[in-house]
Amino acid sequence: MDKKNVRGFLEFVYDFYKSMKAHEITLVYEGEITHQITKAFTSLTESNMAKEEESNTVQKKVFHVMVECLQNISKHADSFGSDDFLFAGRGIFMVSKGDVEYHVTTGNVIENAKIEELTRILDHINILDKEGLKQLYKTQMREGRLSEKGGAGLGFIDIARKTGRRLEFHFLSIDEENSFFILTSTISRTE
Amino acid sequence: MNTIKIMGTDDTPTVILDAENEVFEISGRSLPEDVTAFYEPIIRWLEEYSSSPCAKTIFTFKLVYFNTASSKLLLDILMKLEQMHEDGKDVLIRWYYPEDDEDMQEAGEEYADIVDVPFEQVSYTLN
Numbered sequence: 001m002d003k004k005n006v007r008g009f010l011e012f013v014y015d016f017y018k019s020m021k022a023h024e025i026t027l028v029y030e031g032e033i034t035h036q037i038t039k040a041f042t043s044l045t046e047s048n049m050a051k052e053e054e055s056n057t058v059q060k061k062v063f064h065v066m067v068e069c070l071q072n073i074s075k076h077a078d079s080f081g082s083d084d085f086l087f088a089g090r091g092i093f094m095v096s097k098g099d100v101e102y103h104v105t106t107g108n109v110i111e112n113a114k115i116e117e118l119t120r121i122l123d124h125i126n127i128l129d130k131e132g133l134k135q136l137y138k139t140q141m142r143e144g145r146l147s148e149k150g151g152a153g154l155g156f157i158d159i160a161r162k163t164g165r166r167l168e169f170h171f172l173s174i175d176e177e178n179s180f181f182i183l184t185s186t187i188s189r190t191e
Numbered sequence: 192m193n194t195i196k197i198m199g200t201d202d203t204p205t206v207i208l209d210a211e212n213e214v215f216e217i218s219g220r221s222l223p224e225d226v227t228a229f230y231e232p233i234i235r236w237l238e239e240y241s242s243s244p245c246a247k248t249i250f251t252f253k254l255v256y257f258n259t260a261s262s263k264l265l266l267d268i269l270m271k272l273e274q275m276h277e278d279g280k281d282v283l284i285r286w287y288y289p290e291d292d293e294d295m296q297e298a299g300e301e302y303a304d305i306v307d308v309p310f311e312q313v314s315y316t317l318n
Contacts, residue, residue: 035224043201063256064256068259071258071260142266154260162294
């Protein structure tokens with residue numbers, strides 16, 4: 001790197017650091033989500049929460065949400081672009097911690113063709129109350145088959161039940177084929 | 192018949208299926224990398240066991256955590272036990288939950304609603 005590039009890079013690192021601080025991000029990762037990664041992140045977050053004497057209930061909720069979010073990416077993120085630039089099973093994963101709540105955010109590429117179906121599933125979960133979610137979970141467990149990738153459509157329902165919040169989600173258009181799917185789950189630290 | 196003894200890890204439960212000593216138990220944490228591969232031998236074992244079970248089968252679930260993928264397989268196990276009950280065998284499920292863990296208690300209630308098999312909920316204190 002020449003001098004100008006070094007300066008640019010240093011500024012980028014410092015801006016990135018400031019941005020993480022500003023958004024209270026405690027963990028951020030981009031790449032393939034494997035089982036090992038899932039184990040490492042959950043145990044890291046668990047030990048941090050234990051150190052900070054977070055309540056058992058909150059710890060358990062954050063753990064549940066993290067596992068389901070990570071598994072969503074590893075099972076459902078689509079590939080994108082040319083062969084040497086695969087996005088399958090990859091995505092961004094972030095945990096942030098504020099004074100009153102934790103946020104777990106995931107972002108991954110999905111094919112536009114899947115947006116309609118995914119929106120329908122998430123919208124449906126978002127209109128249900130506690131009892132409705134419970135019934136849906138039971139129905140899905142009984143009738144849903146484990147897909148080849150091991151999902152049974154239960155993850156989103158579980159996140160909604162554990163957090164007691166709506167699932168916040170957005171699609172950012174990338175091109176004619178693909179979009180970036182962002183999901184944020186919020187876990188209250190006080191309830 | 193064979194005995195299954197799997198020692199638990201931080202992502203797989205302890206499993207004991209021992210017809211000779213009448214111990215049937217799944218306990219600990221369940222988020223295996225491949226849930227189907229993990230639970231398949233257990234379900235196969237139950238299929239074989241159900242043809243000539245003990246006079247009474249008390250099956251213990253003592254889980255502290257399971258992911259949604261595992262929840263489906265746990266239901267498959269419970270449905271095998273339900274089938275035994277329907278066939279006139281003496282079966283009892285004991286679902287243990289930590290006393291302060293409402294989610295685990297509720298999970299037990301939900302399974303009890305889905306399967307038609309004698310089902311006991313037992314709370315215990317985590318040390």
